[in-house]
Every structure is written in C-alpha cells, then in structure tokens.
Amino acid sequence: MTAPGKIRFRDARVEMAHGAGGKASRRLIDGLFAPILFPSSTDPLGDAAHLSIDGARIAITTDSFVVRPLKFPGGSIGELAVNGTVNDLAVSGARAEALVVSYVLEAGLATEILEAEIRAMSAAAARAGVAIAGGDTKVVEHGKADGMYITTAGVGRAIPELEISPRRVQPGDQVILSGPIGDHGITILLARGELDIDADLRSDTRPVLPFVDALAKAVGGGIKWMRDPTRGGVATSLNELALDCGLGVVLAEEKIPVRDFVRGACELLGLDPLHIANEGQFLAVVSADRVDRALEALHATPGGECAAVIGEIAAEPARTVVVSTAYGGARVIDMLVGDPLPRIC
Amino acid sequence: MTAPGKIRFRDARVEMAHGAGGKASRRLIDGLFAPILFPSSTDPLGDAAHLSIDGARIAITTDSFVVRPLKFPGGSIGELAVNGTVNDLAVSGARAEALVVSYVLEAGLATEILEAEIRAMSAAAARAGVAIAGGDTKVVEHGKADGMYITTAGVGRAIPELEISPRRVQPGDQVILSGPIGDHGITILLARGELDIDADLRSDTRPVLPFVDALAKAVGGGIKWMRDPTRGGVATSLNELALDCGLGVVLAEEKIPVRDFVRGACELLGLDPLHIANEGQFLAVVSADRVDRALEALHATPGGECAAVIGEIAAEPARTVVVSTAYGGARVIDMLVGDPLPRIC
Numbered sequence: 001m002t003a004p005g006k007i008r009f010r011d012a013r014v015e016m017a018h019g020a021g022g023k024a025s026r027r028l029i030d031g032l033f034a035p036i037l038f039p040s041s042t043d044p045l046g047d048a049a050h051l052s053i054d055g056a057r058i059a060i061t062t063d064s065f066v067v068r069p070l071k072f073p074g075g076s077i078g079e080l081a082v083n084g085t086v087n088d089l090a091v092s093g094a095r096a097e098a099l100v101v102s103y104v105l106e107a108g109l110a111t112e113i114l115e116a117e118i119r120a121m122s123a124a125a126a127r128a129g130v131a132i133a134g135g136d137t138k139v140v141e142h143g144k145a146d147g148m149y150i151t152t153a154g155v156g157r158a159i160p161e162l163e164i165s166p167r168r169v170q171p172g173d174q175v176i177l178s179g180p181i182g183d184h185g186i187t188i189l190l191a192r193g194e195l196d197i198d199a200d201l202r203s204d205t206r207p208v209l210p211f212v213d214a215l216a217k218a219v220g221g222g223i224k225w226m227r228d229p230t231r232g233g234v235a236t237s238l239n240e241l242a243l244d245c246g247l248g249v250v251l252a253e254e255k256i257p258v259r260d261f262v263r264g265a266c267e268l269l270g271l272d273p274l275h276i277a278n279e280g281q282f283l284a285v286v287s288a289d290r291v292d293r294a295l296e297a298l299h300a301t302p303g304g305e306c307a308a309v310i311g312e313i314a315a316e317p318a319r320t321v322v323v324s325t326a327y328g329g330a331r332v333i334d335m336l337v338g339d340p341l342p343r344i345c
Numbered sequence: 346m347t348a349p350g351k352i353r354f355r356d357a358r359v360e361m362a363h364g365a366g367g368k369a370s371r372r373l374i375d376g377l378f379a380p381i382l383f384p385s386s387t388d389p390l391g392d393a394a395h396l397s398i399d400g401a402r403i404a405i406t407t408d409s410f411v412v413r414p415l416k417f418p419g420g421s422i423g424e425l426a427v428n429g430t431v432n433d434l435a436v437s438g439a440r441a442e443a444l445v446v447s448y449v450l451e452a453g454l455a456t457e458i459l460e461a462e463i464r465a466m467s468a469a470a471a472r473a474g475v476a477i478a479g480g481d482t483k484v485v486e487h488g489k490a491d492g493m494y495i496t497t498a499g500v501g502r503a504i505p506e507l508e509i510s511p512r513r514v515q516p517g518d519q520v521i522l523s524g525p526i527g528d529h530g531i532t533i534l535l536a537r538g539e540l541d542i543d544a545d546l547r548s549d550t551r552p553v554l555p556f557v558d559a560l561a562k563a564v565g566g567g568i569k570w571m572r573d574p575t576r577g578g579v580a581t582s583l584n585e586l587a588l589d590c591g592l593g594v595v596l597a598e599e600k601i602p603v604r605d606f607v608r609g610a611c612e613l614l615g616l617d618p619l620h621i622a623n624e625g626q627f628l629a630v631v632s633a634d635r636v637d638r639a640l641e642a643l644h645a646t647p648g649g650e651c652a653a654v655i656g657e658i659a660a661e662p663a664r665t666v667v668v669s670t671a672y673g674g675a676r677v678i679d680m681l682v683g684d685p686l687p688r689i690c
Contacts (some may be wrong), residue, residue: 002561007460009456010454011456012456012457013452013453013455014450014451014452014453014454014455014456014459014484015452016452016484016486017454017482017483017484018450019450019482019483019484019485020484025482028482029482032456032459032460032463033463033480033482036460036463036464036467037446037466037467037477037480038477040583045479046479048479049443049445049478049479051442051443051478051500053398053401053403053442053500053502054400054401054402054502055399055400055401055402056398056399056400056401057399058401058403058500058595060443060444060445060478060498060500061479062407062445062446062447062479062480062481062496062498063447064447064448064449064481064482064483064496065479066449066483066485097396097398098394098396098405100394100406100407100498101382101407102407102408102409102496102498103409104409104411104449104494104496105359105364106359107358107359107360108358108359108360109358109359110357110358110359111356111357111358111359111377114359114377115352115377115381118377118378118381118382119381121382122381122382131396132382132383133394133396133405134390134391134393134394134405134406134407135378135382135407136407136408136409137363137364137370137373137374137378137409138364138409138410138411138494138688139359139360139361139362139363139364139365139536140364140411140491140494140688141687141688143488144490144491145489145494146485146489146491149449149485149490149494150484151407151409151447151449151496151498153404153405153407153445153447153496153498155396155398155405155500157398157399191445207682262472278405284608287366302445309383312397325459342484342486343483343485345485
C-alpha cells in the first residue's frame, strides 16, 4: 500500500471500466476517493464501515444499482438493491436492521414498472428479514437516466461472534465458496440479447446472511474473511484479499463449481467464469482446523449444499491469485480488467 | 389519513413534478411507495427513521442529489449531498455520526469535476463534524446520466433532550424560521442562465445542526417539530406539518424574511418565495412559553441572527396554511404544485 493521502489517479475522464468493480475501479477508489475522503486511513476498504454508537456496534454500507435491463430471469433491480446491501453488511459481519432507499427516476417511466420494483424490494426485504425504514425520490428529465437507478443504504448490528479482517488471514487458511459462479453475469448478458442462445439460467440473487449465520454459529472466530463476489467476480474479490493480506491465494480449478452453460458462454466470449459477477454467492476464508465444521454447517443451510473448499492461502506467491489445473499447470489470475459486461448490478 | 396499504397513485407515468417535493411527490410517496413499503404504518413520514440497536437510539436517512448545474454560487452538488443528509438527521433530532456516499457517474465525466466534488464533500463533512465512512461508485454510459448523481445516507445518534413529533404540536405553539428564504432556488435558476440578470446571490447551503443544538440546550422538549424546508419551500414543509398534526398554520407575511432580489425574481416568474427551495434554513415549532428563550438561543448561534417567529399554530383552519398580510387580508397557501424549478437539489 502506497502513502495514504496522495492522489495517484491520472485518467482524464471517467470510463465504464471505472465502475466495473475490477482493476480500474480499484485505481479510482484507491487513487482518488480514498486519499481525499480517508486521508489518514491505512485500513483496507471493506464492504461496510463499522462504528460504535453509545456502546452499540453497528455497521453501515451503501450501493447504487444501475443494472440493465431492469428485470431479468431470477430477479430485478429492486431485488438486487435489497440483497446487495444486506449481503454487504452480512460479509462484513453484521446483520441488516434497517434499509433506506433512494430512487433516481427518469421522467416518462411507466408507473407499473416502478410499482413492480417497489414490490420486489418489499418482498426481498421481507425475505431477508430487514425493514425498509425510509427513502427519497428524485426525477430527472427523459434521457438523463435509464428508467431508474436505485441506491440502498443499510445499517446493521455487528454479529458478536465474528472478527472479520484480511489482517487475520494466514497461510494454510482454507477458501470456501458457496456454489456455482457466473450465473448472474451470464443471465444479464442473455437478457440483453447479446448472445443468441436460449438457456434455462437465472440470476443467483439471494441473501447470503444464512451462510454467515451458520458459519458464525459453527466456527465463530475461525472465520477470518468473507465476501460476496459480485462485480469483477471471484477473481477480483480474491485478488483484493491477496493485496489486503499480503499473501497468495492458490485455487484448485477442478474444485470451482461452474455450470456447463456458463462455462460454454464464457468460452464463446473469451471470458473467465472467475471474472463474471455473482449476486448470491459467498466466499469465506476459514482456519484449517475448523474447515470441516464450517463446510458441514454450510451444507446444512438451504442453498449451501454445494459449498466446497476451492483453495487455500499460501505465503507465496504474495499478493497474487493462482489457479492450479488438474494437469499440474498453474496460471496467475488477475482482477477483472476493463468492463466486458457493463451495468451488471 | 386514508387507510394504509391501499395504492391510490393513478398517474400512468413518472413526471418531473413527482420529484419536486410538492403535492405530486406526496401523492407518489403516500399513494404508491408507502402502501407497499410501510403497509401497516400510520406514522407521518419524517426526514429520518429512528430505531434502537442494542439500546442505542439511532437515526438513519438517505437522499439522492441530481442538482443541475453541478456547481453554483455558494455551493455544489457534493456540498449539498453532505449538508442535506446531515440536516435531515438534525431536524429529526439526531446528530450525524457517519455518512456513506454512492456515486452514479456518467462515462466521459472529466476527472477534475469529480475530484472537485469529492473535495467539496470532504470539506463539508469536516465542517459538519461527521465522518465519511465508505461508499460505492457506478458508471453508466454517456447520455444515461447528467455528469453525476450522488446519494448520501447517514446514521446519527438521537439527541436525548429532543422529542420531535407533529403529534405533539398544539394550538398556540410558535413557528420559528432561521433566516431569509428562497436564496438557494433562485441561485440555481440564475446559474442556469434562465433569468438574464446578474446578482450577488448565493445558495444558503450549510449545516443546520448548530441551530438544533442551540434549541435543544435552551428549550429541550419545548421543541415539537423541526424541518429544513428544501424542495417545495417553507410552504410545502408547513403544509406537511398541517396535514400531519391536523391543525392550521397561520403565518404573518411581513415577518417572513425574503431578500429584495429574491422577491423581485419571484414576481418576475410568478412564483411565491414560500415555494422556493432553501438548503440551509431551519423551521421549528416551539411551545409559546419557551419561544423567547428559543429565539435568544438562535440569535446567539452564528448564522441564526435573523431567526424570527413567523406565525403560530391554530385549531382552525385545520390542515391548512394561511398567510395573513399587513393589510388585514389572508390567503391560503398550498404545497408546491408542479415543478417550476426542476432538479434544484
């Protein structure tokens, strides 16, 4: 990590890639936002900020949602907006207590589309066990937005058993993934008609809090790090971990679950499933001595039946993610570069 | 208030007026959002939601900012985004503890414009004594936003001396206003070049927390209701109060401070200064027996020197705001109707 407080972002203009969640996003955040907004911080940026108010340990987070199209198999922007914020709190080690929602609406938007998304948010909030406590609405001229953008912020209560920090990660710790990757990103691509294929694929959007709860109960402080690998995919989340903890992440390719259709679509497009966005998957780093209990707990949680160890933490290669193949080869896998699938969430 | 849970919003499409903060906004919120998101609530919607976490009384709020142009005399979108959220917490009776910020950026936005707004947010947060704790950035294609939209959410600590609710408002209570109205709205209009006049006018954007603090200390529970009259102006805020408490608000026109230039511009445009947006003004309803102490406290607070009683609460006309003139006349003043000044914040 270079000196805090120094602006290192040199791009003259904002480009789509700066919002893709990959390398360019990290350059924008670390190089421009963080030096101005958090000049004295050397903490890795997490999914949610934790603070103490009158003795209560709370967490707060926010995300904007600009997914296109607004509705797609398995979900819609309103459902993502609830699950995304609940999940950011969950993987930071907090249970969402209340959400607030702000809408930027494009003039001319059909009321029935808006109503459907408000209903989707209400249903998702009920499913995640969180209250929607308030909000705001702005309207911009036709052509100054794309239907609607939704921003949710959530406040949560820290789960006392957990102590999540990349600084606690050590060589030998195990990397767990909840299930098949890439479903969300490829579903969005299909919904846009950018691949002329019919497939029975759905977004995996869902709350990951049940996994966090199950792990907290089963292995508590044995959990070192958690993440929901959304924009930029599993590869980007694990590269961030590698940078934040200064260690290496070594994945076993054959253990990473990918549906055949997603794998095929990625091959067609020249993309790696490890770079494709998910909305309901869950990554955790757990100490080796507790990994069996952790897996058992996840397997017993609805939706976690396919959870598996996909790799482990190693001292070398430091700050790097490596995928080893069944044939004995290995390749370095970087964060997402560029923005092959814009506006995925 | 009609039965909760029933959708009464019948407009087929979203229009600019639905975001103006006036009558159409209230129809959208009360008729569509509230019945789906808060089906069982009969509470008036406040500027922030209050909840209890592990015994701590906290407040949470969010607002999106879409002001055009991004920069104007006296402020900019980043400064509004901080002050607006800090102020929503303040008038709900809470001190902002942390903000999170989410940006929707238009591809092609010049980095120097973005950097200026991040700096404006940082400076405004320092001025308001609040930390920016985290955030998110999305990028949409050129032509799918207007430079940038910013959404801030804030979590605050309830100020223990205060018990703010329109239900505590009674006939005889006094209405206090902090200073001259309409500066922000007319400044934006001038900045857009929509009036071919040069004027030395600036947005009044500022944190109103010092006023809340001063009042809390001086008269505590004597404060019944507070609001920062932004979109829709003083008239809309007081009409909301009248509806929420079921009483009348009787204003004395000659006591309402309006700068000559703002009054002149409003006359030219056929607008009432009471409908023009402010960003740093403060309205409070205080019990009559404490109003002198309240005014004294505000006058001793920097920026509150012009605070004045502008009217009082009356049993009749119920659910209505009336302005009495120096000549003995009186007129009913409604919420803002339509959207004469779109994207004011």
